[in-house]
Amino acid sequence: MNPQLDALLARTERALLAPPRAYRGDRESSRAQSSVERAGVSLATIRDYRVGVDLGTAYTVLIVLDENDQPLAGTYRFANVVRDGLVVDFIGAIDLLRELKREVETRLGFELTHAATGYPPGVPRVEVRATANVVRAAGFDCRAEIDEPTAANAVLQIRDGAVVDVGGGTTGIAIVRDGQVVYTADEATGGTHFTLVIAGALNISFDDAEKLKVDAREQDRLYPLVRPVMEKVGSIVARHIFDHVVETIYLVGGTANFKGIASVVEEMTGVRTIVPTQPLFVTPLGIAMNDR
Numbered sequence: 553m554n555p556q557l558d559a560l561l562a563r564t565e566r567a568l569l570a571p572p573r574a575y576r577g578d579r580e581s582s583r584a585q586s587s588v589e590r591a592g593v594s595l596a597t598i599r600d601y602r603v604g605v606d607l608g609t610a611y612t613v614l615i616v617l618d619e620n621d622q623p624l625a626g627t628y629r630f631a632n633v634v635r636d637g638l639v640v641d642f643i644g645a646i647d648l649l650r651e652l653k654r655e656v657e658t659r660l661g662f663e664l665t666h667a668a669t670g671y672p673p674g675v676p677r678v679e680v681r682a683t684a685n686v687v688r689a690a691g692f693d694c695r696a697e698i699d700e701p702t703a704a705n706a707v708l709q710i711r712d713g714a715v716v717d718v719g720g721g722t723t724g725i726a727i728v729r730d731g732q733v734v735y736t737a738d739e740a741t742g743g744t745h746f747t748l749v750i751a752g753a754l755n756i757s758f759d760d761a762e763k764l765k766v767d768a769r770e771q772d773r774l775y776p777l778v779r780p781v782m783e784k785v786g787s788i789v790a791r792h793i794f795d796h797v798v799e800t801i802y803l804v805g806g807t808a809n810f811k812g813i814a815s816v817v818e819e820m821t822g823v824r825t826i827v828p829t830q831p832l833f834v835t836p837l838g839i840a841m842n843d844r
């Protein structure tokens with residue numbers, strides 16, 4: 553596994569959470585620079601950059617790296633423009649991505665002209681093209697299209713094991729052998745299902761359930777409600793890894809943040825399961841690394 557993983561993810565979190573600010577001319581640029589420098593990088597030394605766009609069911613993420621794959625800036629939004637890897641709101645997706653692009657450009661002080669994008673394994677070619685077209689329409693030259701678990705493994709750098717991306721809409725699985733992805737699959741069941749179960753059980757709106765769910769202090773109380781959905785994720789993983797030798801499962805994606813999910817997956821599969829410190833950023837980071 554990547555020995556720099558924790559440091560990289562911590563730097564990514566700082567780069568993403570640097571608060572967006574409105575651009576107000578040159579006077580602002582030194583302050584904009586300091587927000588980037590909090591991520592541990594000096595703008596003056598940047599020679600090249602890479603951009604990753606992850607159009608997800610729940611979150612659309614834009615991350616910018618320098619030429620050494622170190623995070624510079626990024627941002628994300630909750631949006632209903634993509635469902636299970638398919639763009640369902642083309643115009644909405646373009647508008648959203650343009651907004652994220654502008655926000656990050658303002659923060660960085662330079663224009664972003666190219667990007668890579670990701671897609672879940674197994675989606676039809678025409679859908680991959682649709683995703684790339686959103687990226688183009690938002691003003692990027694789309695230099696690479698990469699499947700999401702392969703992108704995730706550019707960050708994790710595991711030689712053998714399974715990368716499981718539990719996102720908003722789907723659970724993506726990639727089995728890695730000798731550093732190569734040898735098998736991929738993607739199935740419906742993700743964080744949206746967790747939220748729906750919570751909303752139903754507590755008789756609250758989807759949005760309220762979503763807020764409650766991502767609050768770590770609420771997760772012990774919510775655990776019994778969502779445990780069956782975790783078991784469903786575990787059973788999907790167990791089915792796909794059945795024919796392969798898998799010694800470790802690496803859980804990524806936003807839903808991997810839910811406390812206790814690793815133990816449930818471990819129970820259902822009988823395989824040691826690990827969650828990196830910031831699982832939400834792993835796939836978008838890996839997408840950005842492929843912008844070359």
Ligand SMILES: Nc1ncnc2c1ncn2[C@@H]1O[C@H](COP(=O)(O)OP(=O)(O)OP(=O)(O)O)[C@@H](O)[C@H]1O
Pocket residue numbers: 606607608609610611612635636637718719720721722723742743744762765766767768804805806807808809810811832
């Ligand atoms: N702290 C948290 N605890 C539990 N769930 C979380 C947390 N943070 C984010 N999530 C959930 O993670 C999901 C988003 O993760 P991610 O961005 O990986 O998915 P996505 O890429 O949008 O979806 P997909 O890959 O299925 O298209 C949402 O369902 C969100 O509620």
Ligand SMILES: [Mg+2]
Pocket residue numbers: 606608609700717719720805835
């Ligand atoms: Mg995703």
